[in-house]
Amino acid sequence: MTHTIKDKAKLLGRIRRLKGQAEAVERALEAERGCTDVLMLVASMRGAINGLTAELMEDHIRHHVVDPATEADAGRARGATELIELVRTYLK
Amino acid sequence: MTHTIKDKAKLLGRIRRLKGQAEAVERALEAERGCTDVLMLVASMRGAINGLTAELMEDHIRHHVVDPATEADAGRARGATELIELVRTYLK
């Protein structure tokens, strides 16, 4: 994964926040907080995982398939832009 | 959440495994492992979150709505059993 430093920092930020969210769920379970509170925390983890997945897929498309920003073939550039948009729609 | 000790231990085990999975994703990103490998690790986190959600919902049904194991009303006991089955089907 020869990603730019910027991408890597962003992805690491996302996964560290997810680890922090898992720790918040752990503390809520230990403190015997209500089911609904715990489930809301878990729902926010699920949202964060979908966001991370969408970002990883977008990176994969840009770095290993077609990067719309540098692609010479206009049809492929448009196809890749649409694909990134679709991945975001379906995963976020 | 006045759960039995057993439920709490099981749920804590699940969330701690999830934290471990987040750490594995963090290490994979730091080691610049391939996108596909990282995405497979993230997909397994998503599965674990669905499993945790299903278990928390099942606990909520048993402890705060109707517990099929102790419910006197046979119709309600059957309705709650079916509901737990549906939650599992939709979330796992």
Next chain:
Amino acid sequence: MTHTIKDKAKLLGRIRRLKGQAEAVERALEAERGCTDVLMLVASMRGAINGLTAELMEDHIRHHVVDPATEADAGRARGATELIELVRTYLK
């Protein structure tokens, strides 16, 4: 499923709209409309299915487990209200 007439009419309305959405996808495929357009139509079907699922689960909770509107036990009524809220959060 001894639902009130009102529930049945609402659910039938939802599934008939879904059938109409499937027909729109069929026409889009036959007209060889772009992938992105077809995928957007399919995404709206997915949203409609999640909405129908949430409504069917809510009906199941109210009619076969605990109906918060008529339940004498305040704890159960609150538990069922929270459960309906959770099902909506997770499925919509």
Next chain:
Amino acid sequence: MTHTIKDKAKLLGRIRRLKGQAEAVERALEAERGCTDVLMLVASMRGAINGLTAELMEDHIRHHVVDPATEADAGRARGATELIELVRTYLK
């Protein structure tokens, strides 16, 4: 969407089956079948929609971005193959 005839026929088959599934749900609601039965039919529609989405995305990748079967650049061909695999994993 300049798909091959084969793709179009396959996609039309899928959406027509989905329309048939919607009609089965409609009949089940009219016959006042149990919630659980109706929800199982709706769950099978959800699975069919995920399958259709994955197939449409795969077609989009092959026809508008990179087709691994004909791509000269080996890196891109591998990247597109992995992407198709990921889309299937996440949507099916």
